[in-house]
Amino acid sequence: MNKFKKEIICINCGKKFYRYKNHEDTEKAKWCSMECRKKWHIGKTWIENGRKFIWIENGKKQRYHRYIYEKHYKIKLKKNQHIHHIDNNPLNNNILNLKLMTPAEHCRLHSRKNPFYIQCRICGKTFPFKRTRGHIQETCSHKCGASLMWEKRTT
Numbered sequence: 001m002n003k004f005k006k007e008i009i010c011i012n013c014g015k016k017f018y019r020y021k022n023h024e025d026t027e028k029a030k031w032c033s034m035e036c037r038k039k040w041h042i043g044k045t046w047i048e049n050g051r052k053f054i055w056i057e058n059g060k061k062q063r064y065h066r067y068i069y070e071k072h073y074k075i076k077l078k079k080n081q082h083i084h085h086i087d088n089n090p091l092n093n094n095i096l097n098l099k100l101m102t103p104a105e106h107c108r109l110h111s112r113k114n115p116f117y118i119q120c121r122i123c124g125k126t127f128p129f130k131r132t133r134g135h136i137q138e139t140c141s142h143k144c145g146a147s148l149m150w151e152k153r154t155t
């Protein structure tokens, strides 16, 4: 065996494949193909800009609360069917916290007086959600923000 190659077992299909050791970055070295990478991700969730997402089929992502609502009521939501988080925490995706609304009703609800609350990704504290020039705050404070930066750099 070539000593510069490393044998890896695909975490999706179990097939063995080889990667050059110096190319061995953790992201790329887990799946034998893009197909396996996509398949493996189905059903996996993650948080982005204070919102939870889920990978559904064909490498497509969906907002997690819409996914939960569709699954629970066995329906397909249309674009003009908004799902509101009753407690204003977009990360509380319990079915009892989700309410179907029209865009107009939903817009009225989310006025300045009634902000979203989201959970800090670092310490878990809830805080009012702010959107500054398209950038969404993911942490409650500068201190937690610095920890998140550090985490992103090291993982």
Ligand SMILES: [Zn+2]
Pocket (backbone or CB within 6 Å): 010, 011, 012, 013, 014, 015, 031, 032, 033, 036
């Ligand atoms: Zn595979």
Ligand SMILES: [Zn+2]
Pocket (backbone or CB within 6 Å): 083, 084, 085, 106, 109, 110
């Ligand atoms: Zn809402």
Ligand SMILES: [Zn+2]
Pocket (backbone or CB within 6 Å): 120, 121, 122, 123, 124, 125, 139, 140, 141, 144
């Ligand atoms: Zn925090």
